[in-house]
Amino acid sequence: MSKKIKSILATDCGSTTTKAILIEWKEDRYRLTFRGEAPTTVEAPFEDVTKGVLNAVMEVEELSGRTILNGDKIITPDNGSEGVDIYVSTSSAGGGLQMMVAGVVKSMSGESAERAALGAGSIVMDVLASNDGRLPHEKITRIRQLRPDMILLSGGTDGGTTTHVMELAEILAAANPRPRLGQNYKLPVIYAGNNKAQDSIRETLGEISDLDIVDNIRPVLEQENLEPSRDKIHDLFMEHVMAQAPGYKKLMSWTDAPIMPTPGAVGSLIEMIAKKEDISVVGVDIGGATTDIFSVFEGKFNRTVSANLGMSYSICNVLAESGLDNVLRWVPFDIDRSELTNRIGNKMIRPTTVPQSLEELVIEQAIAREALRLSFIQHKEFATSLKGVQSERTISDAFEQSSSGQSLVNMMDLDLLVGSGGVLSHAPRRQQSARMLIDSFMPEGITQLAVDSIFMMPQLGVLANIDKDDLKEDASQAALEVFDNDCLIRLGTCITPVGAAKPNSKMADVVLTFKDGTTKNIEINEGSLEMMDYPYEEIKVSINPARGIDVGAGKGEALESVVYGGVVGLIFDGRNRPITLSKESSKRIDSLLNWSKAVDEYPKGEMF
């Protein structure tokens, strides 16, 4: 098969590290062949992002023996022994994209605007709304303080009343906001509200801002139209924000597709995978300062950023939000509370340290569980069906008590849970990553677990978004094949029956049929956690839950399915949902030690 694209170079310029990967067409498929990294060079003394990119690419050159650079130019196209066919990049350097959004009703147009901004990969600094309880001068002060990269203004349905959205526009005009980077250009403002107000908006904001008008984000109450706003945010990110950052103009001239904000690229990849495989996916990236969660349920994509939940810079905020007791419930030994808070404080002020002792590792992973749990709660609250929509209700709906604004996240429907970020990707044992994911996300039924070990999803995401007609097909094939073969480390599958059950009672019988025809029976009992080693291969399962217990087919209904093992294997989780730990210290510690032993989570010794 001849391919238009034989080799791809992709980089991700993060706030600290620039990562480069080389993808090549080998033996009838695309594979990741080499990767390199170097410190990002956006800040002084270099102030030129391309230096870090070149350093990372040079590492790829050294490892692969392939010449990619000619001086400080990327050689294109691939001539067999030199160069690459395309080059793409994502960026979150310089603090990423920071936006402020405004809508008339906080839970309606305000939330839609927030969804569009988050989906495009932005950090939302604040949501202004007519009904947010703040007085105009308070809103004005807030806008001035924040100095966002751009503002998205929405509000009103097409043809409806324009007063409220105009009031917001006037507040913006009075604040006369300035962009975060550079004093010499006007702040980009995107208007995506009531089309009847467009002329008045131009009059009010046209002078003081760089105004763009796109289709309404909520043309009618029942419909959300995020695409035009999201696309415009991406364009402006390139034209304004990136163009202000040192070296980006040069970088933009090198790439074959627009540079995307890193989380925007990850989101679009997850969206594409979910669509192609027709599955529900949750992806998480836990960093030092923030935690990003992406989900696709019922075909609807959502992203949230928990701006102050992270493992170093924001570690004390995890403690503040979850409470010390919630962190300590995951720690299987007693520890002096004031000493522990000082230790966590010291991690915040010295964020680059690593856990040397086992005790430190266990504490760090306990905090990670809470950071993930809290971020996921925020995500579930945000990923909802549209609010404020009147729906026709039948008799059966009335019994279900369903209403608008319900969370789309349904853990029983979740097929794939992907983790990334230092604490998950670099945990010394993969079992630890699996346990952290299960304990904090609490999947139900059958769920496959994976980690993105080197965080390659951003580069694959931008690759999947190439829209040049002649390259589109190969690029998206490359993104999907590398995602399947090289990006994910498959941890295995978690099988969790849920429902009212007495302590230690049987929740389900599981029959596993392996490829060679042999079978194995497993009993899942309430409160237990078991693991079975098995590589990433297909296993047929037949699960028979007890009365009142659900594994995905309904209460008491048997389920036949196919699952896969992985580097951890199969995990049978009888801990019901939500996972509750005994208030009694000795009982709690016993359970924690038993669960850790069952999955071989920590090295055996004094502590375990």
Next chain:
Amino acid sequence: MAHSYTPGLKVLKKTVFKKERILPLKGDVLVKEGDSLNPDTIVASTNLPGNVQMLKVSNILNIDPKDVVEALKVKEGQDIKKGDLIAETSGIFGMFKSSVESPVDGTIESISQSTGRVVLREAPIPVEVDAYVRGKVDEVVENEGIVLSSNAAFIQGIFGIAGEKRGDLVLVSSSPSEELKADQITSDMKGKILIGGSFLSLEAYKKALSMNVAGIVVGGFNYYDLKAILGYNLGVAITGTEKLNTALIVTEGYGSIPMSEATHALLKDNVGNAASINGATQIRAGVIRPEIVIPLESSNAENDSESKMPEGIQEGSTVRVIRSPNFGKIGTVTSLPSELNKMESETMVRVAEINIDGTNFLIPRANLEMVEMDE
């Protein structure tokens, strides 16, 4: 010799300290290059746009937004005083008029026909930037401010609260491992900067606040005591805007940790000298650490001690362990093995072999900090 880069905090006996003193908005620079500066010399000033008040004239007068223009008694751009008439309805046969008066002094910024609101802007707010440290103007940044330069001793802390303060240095804890206790703080320490040792309790900090002490430099402080001072749990280390009379600069970390010998000795050498300190901390990209600047009398800048600083950890370097176990201890690097080592946590890391009080330990390089010293 193998060496590795480990970020450290600066403890410099003598350096050329430079600092930008820039306005938040463009304005006037009041000094010129080469001018001598005292800490309180105003170097630049400007006016921030005044606060905005929005008057919902159509609602107050109970008229349509489009009719607001007819009722207005003012024009855009017009100066007004508090109590001036802004709009008035014509009433019925000149009776039953309703009116709106200005709640503030200012100007009419805009009038909206679509919402019926009048935007008033209050008088501009003057802003001044002082020199902060004794020194001279090294460079003028046109319309924005200056770069100040000063021959000074310079120390960075790890974490602080409250912004810029100045005062004379007073030694309270004579040894780096001594706790600075509440009963040592007396009323004659008002406006001074106190030199502590290993620890400061909440009680002692509160005493300092009540005595109007300008600042305290100390080795350690309890993380959970911050809540009692700030009124909230400090989630992310971004500080400097707290309105507190006493700035706190912690040099080592949370808990009771002896101040590094070099820091304590340098502060002790400067007892009685005037210092400028800033507790502002930002541990994020573009990191800001709290600082202590002590301008020196001599103007000889040739002995800039920064030039003597080694580039990173080398065999023989003195380092401090910044994570448990051995947290806070000081040792000497005996070797820097290049291969990855497995720690007790099973984490694979690059390590350094450190001699602490005669015993050798393998410690992740990421958990070591070099205190940059000019000796």
